[in-house]
Amino acid sequence: MDATAAALLLDHYDSARRDLPWRSDSPDPYRVWLSEVMLQQTTVATVTPRFLRFVERWPTVEALAAASDEEILGEWAGLGYYARARNLIACARKVAADGGFPVTEAGLRALPGLGAYTAAAVAAIAFGQPAVPIDTNVERVIARFYGLTERSAVPAAARAFFPGARNGDVAQALMDLGATLCRPRAPACPACPLWKHCQAAASGTPEAFPAPKVRKARPHRFGIAWWVRKDDHVWLVRRAQQGLLGGMAALPGPEWQDERPSANAIAIHRHGFTHFTLDLLVVPAAEPPDGEGWWQPLQGIADAGLPTLYARAIKAALTAEREPRLAA
DNA sequence: TAGACGTGGGT
């Protein structure tokens, strides 16, 4: 039905597409998969340098599969949503053991960390399959193009929009459009190749499509991180594999709680997570707590593979030690 | 199925 719109979109894409390091006329499935997993809920600007470091260190899925958990989690540190890294490891090892990536959408969907979107994206982009990847950009552009307020109506509309041939390019073109012109707020309609065919633009209030999602308020929580120094080292532990920051290096400490604890902190780091904010109190202790851990040299601690929460808390503690008057 | 799950940049 919308061969015209898809053709206009592809013409625009062929002349104006962004040059991103995982894009190629002959895509490497490993690079497509790695980039798609990194891009889940993460911006192109954040992913680009991290992607380049990953593929330089591990140029193939076999090389990645042969790396240790600690190496990969350390390279992922700071990217967030660490379940992605744990699934990345499991997926790489399965693909390497199987001798390559599955070619079909269903086969890809069965791999760890590949949901409906990523399986369709890899199938379409890397293998030229007629899959229809629907991410937040595609959802927004399609909803606006057809004047849909209900997000539940988008998948059927998207299947009508996608031509079947060049679905990977159509998807990337829609994502580029969503990121640069058809933005959530203040869309740049006059510059859009679909402007004259777009229902939302014709309505005069394109931002009203699709209807906004309802959001809940974030609670506030508190935590204690023990600050145990010896010479120029600090005691670190590895967090449990499941749950928040699962498998990542961390300062030791008890479970976080809803009430503010009374403790003699040398620094307090406030950190925002998706579903709550945290005040992490950094509290000096003389000896490491019971359990596994190691002495991490403070030299180059910023590159030690810590998630941002702990990298920032340690930085605040070191600053407080240097300038006690500034401590919270 | 709704909540858990990170972080950085824009406004």
Add this chain to the structure above:
DNA sequence: TACCCAAGTCT
């Protein structure tokens, strides 16, 4: 400061 948003997945 605070909220929005980002190439989602898993349970």
